[in-house]
Amino acid sequence: MIAPYFRGAEGRIAARIDAIDSGIRSKIPAELEKVAVEAEKRASAKVVSLTGGLRKDAFAVANRIAGLEEEGGVLSGNIFALGQKVESIAHEVEERINRLETSLQKYERLSANLPQEKNPNGLIIAKGQAAERLLVRQNDHIGKRIIAGEEWEPHVRRAIEEAARPDGIAIDAGAYIGIHTLTMSRCFSSVHAFEPQLGIFQVLCGNLALNERLNVITHNGALYDRSIAMRLAPQDHQEVGVPMVGGDIDYNRIENAAALSFEIATPGDPHVNAIALDDLSLENVSLIKIDTQGSDLRVLAGAERTIAKSKPVVLFEWERDLAALHGATLEGFFEFFEKLDYEVKVLHETSPGRQADYIAKPRST
Template identity: 30%
Template structure:
């Protein structure tokens, strides 16, 4: 597991970004361009953290990509909640194949537009992906916040989140729904896999997903980030107990069991940081 705080990860990314930016400037290359990475086409802004990760590493969170590549099968249905620019959406669509389906949910206009552009660069994936500009919550039709962080700039910017250094972007055009409602509207079959990374909204999403999770028992890839839980007004223990109460247990990507006890689990997570784990049905 990665034991760096979010600030430390951003600092490392900024150091690498300076070298790459200088190298590209010397050669007259733009910071925004089309690239092929991981067998997929991307429109990337190298001044953005997620984009830069795809450019440099071949994918964003490569360990997560390897994890679901090993678990998903052609024809499966996967869900990407907090899809951002499609860093995982496109890989999920590639893995489930022509007979599979990916439901992708992203509430901010900025990231939603970038996801749509990246998807258009890979036309063979378009029929496999249902993209909706929705904030998934526990109450249908609830008020959507005016802004949500969906960018992590590597250049100096004003107005960044004080802890995870995210840039807020407007949610203009977004609706609110529960996952249960969205899945029913999509008319898909059994859900095999859910990726959930919504920077503190995880508890609300899960409370609106109980029907889906109980019916399909999907594997869940979730980021556990205690300090953003507190920022959103609930203790980390509420999130852990919600997941375990739905009949799930925690595991690392390499199969090591993690504790169900919230306090013991929190000790494994870096201060002001988070870890990606699997929640597996018991």
């Protein structure tokens, strides 16, 4: 029954396949064209997008390069200007050095032709043990020690530091060029420094100025047991030779100006004024240092009320031969301090039986 149905089926199937194939083939070019067009559109849009981005990036890079070139130009100009300024400063410094060398050479030539006594002061600036700057004379005994890097009287310096009172007043009688005055100015609120020799007093003031010690009150005069005129003692009452020029001490030739002693003047003598420390009516005196070449006990007598009131530590020097010129004995010192309830001890002995430094402290403290 079905045989007729299958007869000619092969032909019909083949014809159907050919028809489908023909239809597909007719549609492919159109579809392919659509796909191609769409792909081209998408590719074109992508290219446009990428091109735009690249253009923006390129523009930004170009701007940055231009900015860097501009900054480089400014920097180069600044470096060039700075180089010129440095070169100018170096040239000025070199010129100043040359002028200074020329001046020094001129000074050396002039100094070589001057006799020693006309060499102005013989002063140089040396470094002290506590890094302070000190004007000292090259020919002076103490000056030589400092120039050599030695410390002058370290036992006195230690005693001053141990007695330090930031709210107290210190007294330096016989301050000389201010070696111990400078230490006192570090340890006390204020200092009164007394130096009778005008030439030495000027150096003292110079050293205080060099080290900017504004808490020191200087006195170009002496301390004694009363207000009185005093003069430089004659040569036979001095421990060292005292060369003079034009009536004044020749500090360029004297070997130890700190050793000069003074005595009460007679009417008409060149003199300096002396006062008693008590006349200043000072409060809260914490330290008194006395080095007055023989007149130390006289100075103490003029400070008795101050000592009794403030109870300071006292440093003094005993010099047997010079003290005798002021009517003083070592027993007199001990009697003075015993009356004030002080204990006296040897601080440093320079020459046994003849010269020593002492320290006196109140027993009640």
